[in-house]
Amino acid sequence: MRRLSRALALLVLLLAPSAFAQAVLTGADMRPAQSLDGAWHWSVDPYRDGKAGFHGGMPGESSRRWSDIIQADALEQNPRARYEFDMQRSPVTHLPGSWIGHAAEMRYYQGLVWYQRTFDARKPAAGTRMFLRFGAADYTTDVYLNGKSVGSHKGGFTPFVFDVTELLRDGSNQITISVDSARTDDDVPPPVTDWETYGGITRSVTLVTVPETFVDDAWVRLGRDGRIHADVRLYGHQAQNRDLAVRIPALGLTLSGKTDSSGSWTSSAPAPGMLKRWSPEVPTLYDVRIESGTDLLQDRIGFRTIETRGTQILLNGKPVFLRGISMHEEELGKDPVRAITPAAARALLTEIKQGLNGNFVRLAHYPHSEVMTRMADELGLIVWSEVPVYWRVNWNNPATLASARQQLRENIVRDRNRASIALWSVANETPIGDARNAFLRTLIADVRAIDDSRLVTAALLSKREGKVMRIDDPLVADLDVMAINTYNGWYSQDPLAELPSFEWRSPANKPLIFSEFGADAQAGYNDAAADPHKFSEEFQAEYYRQTLAMAAKVPSLAGLSPWLLKDFRSPRRQHPVFQQGWNRKGLISETGARKQAFFVLAEEYRKRAGH
Numbered sequence: 001m002r003r004l005s006r007a008l009a010l011l012v013l014l015l016a017p018s019a020f021a022q023a024v025l026t027g028a029d030m031r032p033a034q035s036l037d038g039a040w041h042w043s044v045d046p047y048r049d050g051k052a053g054f055h056g057g058m059p060g061e062s063s064r065r066w067s068d069i070i071q072a073d074a075l076e077q078n079p080r081a082r083y084e085f086d087m088q089r090s091p092v093t094h095l096p097g098s099w100i101g102h103a104a105e106m107r108y109y110q111g112l113v114w115y116q117r118t119f120d121a122r123k124p125a126a127g128t129r130m131f132l133r134f135g136a137a138d139y140t141t142d143v144y145l146n147g148k149s150v151g152s153h154k155g156g157f158t159p160f161v162f163d164v165t166e167l168l169r170d171g172s173n174q175i176t177i178s179v180d181s182a183r184t185d186d187d188v189p190p191p192v193t194d195w196e197t198y199g200g201i202t203r204s205v206t207l208v209t210v211p212e213t214f215v216d217d218a219w220v221r222l223g224r225d226g227r228i229h230a231d232v233r234l235y236g237h238q239a240q241n242r243d244l245a246v247r248i249p250a251l252g253l254t255l256s257g258k259t260d261s262s263g264s265w266t267s268s269a270p271a272p273g274m275l276k277r278w279s280p281e282v283p284t285l286y287d288v289r290i291e292s293g294t295d296l297l298q299d300r301i302g303f304r305t306i307e308t309r310g311t312q313i314l315l316n317g318k319p320v321f322l323r324g325i326s327m328h329e330e331e332l333g334k335d336p337v338r339a340i341t342p343a344a345a346r347a348l349l350t351e352i353k354q355g356l357n358g359n360f361v362r363l364a365h366y367p368h369s370e371v372m373t374r375m376a377d378e379l380g381l382i383v384w385s386e387v388p389v390y391w392r393v394n395w396n397n398p399a400t401l402a403s404a405r406q407q408l409r410e411n412i413v414r415d416r417n418r419a420s421i422a423l424w425s426v427a428n429e430t431p432i433g434d435a436r437n438a439f440l441r442t443l444i445a446d447v448r449a450i451d452d453s454r455l456v457t458a459a460l461l462s463k464r465e466g467k468v469m470r471i472d473d474p475l476v477a478d479l480d481v482m483a484i485n486t487y488n489g490w491y492s493q494d495p496l497a498e499l500p501s502f503e504w505r506s507p508a509n510k511p512l513i514f515s516e517f518g519a520d521a522q523a524g525y526n527d528a529a530a531d532p533h534k535f536s537e538e539f540q541a542e543y544y545r546q547t548l549a550m551a552a553k554v555p556s557l558a559g560l561s562p563w564l565l566k567d568f569r570s571p572r573r574q575h576p577v578f579q580q581g582w583n584r585k586g587l588i589s590e591t592g593a594r595k596q597a598f599f600v601l602a603e604e605y606r607k608r609a610g611h
């Protein structure tokens, strides 16, 4: 009996969320860490041979190839062994960055690629843990350390960590990673999108050291009730009933207490009168320290409120019009590899903030790098953050829903401390239907459960009846902000001059954002005719003038994020003259040349900003 209850107690301990759940390491990019970015060997594996069994059979039947790849010292141990993968003699590339940049023949490659490097480390000291942390890898990732599998992850845009405390050794360590970019109809996003996949390891890989029990997740924010709230969760064997404190030294504020039996703690205090609220005009950030035992997690956090009143969006209690633009995660240049450095993020966001007089950016169509959202905090841009539930997702498959929910959670948990983020979007242009509605309602409920301090939206489609545009998607009832993508005059034959006479109708008393509108133009292609050709700068500029005139007549309009800042790679855009693999709806070219429409939007935003 005693034995049984002891076994039960052990089981309860093992299952306690703090000891058992997967760690998330929120704010890991602010922790001291060893960077594993830099030189890596890589090898393409189009038949997934390294994963397959004998004669291409099921993996695991015989893992000969797989073990060839991950055993660095195998040849030293047996010089007569036959190895066909030899990662140590494979070519070297620089990570992070998509394999599109590794070699010319990798441009349209979809499949499996192996990566390997060695690094020096020390076995973790007693009382510490070490995690391998990936900012993102697209799409299915398997990780092996010193010949052992440490875990896998699906989803191309969110961070993940593995506890490698037991596997690290003193001296040289070998890490091997397989990344498979192929997706099926059951994945999120599905295989066909209007953007480049950028397979590979696109964000930083780090080795993070923390105490055995550490601050795994901390969320500190200003509530609509005027109080500073903190939610903290510890991870580790001593996570329960443990002292912790959240300090904001510049405000003289300390919240302190003890975690509960699940390792969690929540507290709040009135916001001090001296608090300077974050806004695009004055993006004030505060140093915040979260302390527990020997652990210290530091962050830079802004405090502001965001809510709606009727058709208005209120920032810090005052109506704000979102003067925005959409963008993809793609750096400027002729051959982007989706490697977003602080300099790349600053260059793009400064073009919005200063060039366009903007205060808002839609980070489409998936979670962008944390480098980008931190830069938005710093520069003062309100952010729309999105998960890749795009076009035709398999609404009926529970595994697809699970993947969307996982990506949504990983995104929100990573970025809940970013003051810039005002809107979580759960989908883009998804066809109305019962299964889709139920799927998206689950995501909306998840957002509200994980973060009730922000607004929920989704980019929807309207219904056209002559010149009346109706917003009658049943999902509107579940959202805080309606958002519509509209392309009259580009994907329809409507003369541009008629756009202002379109009338927008919606039964809902909610704010509306035009989350997309746009027209392709090739920078430098000019057509001075009265009725300019599509793809000319003049057509795009006139399209913007007329669409903005239409927008000005929509009373519930609370913001705009036209499609989009910069031309971006899209394999489905193959017009031989104008596109050549690029979607040309950018207001700037891939190298940053401003098109005429850029100045049309900049002028509109200058007026709306009241400058």
Ligand code: GCB
Residues within 6 Å of the ligand: 194, 365, 428, 429, 485, 516, 563, 583, 585
């Ligand atoms: C859309 C999509 C976006 C496309 C864009 C286009 O509605 O949301 O991903 O790139 O249209 O250019 O057609």
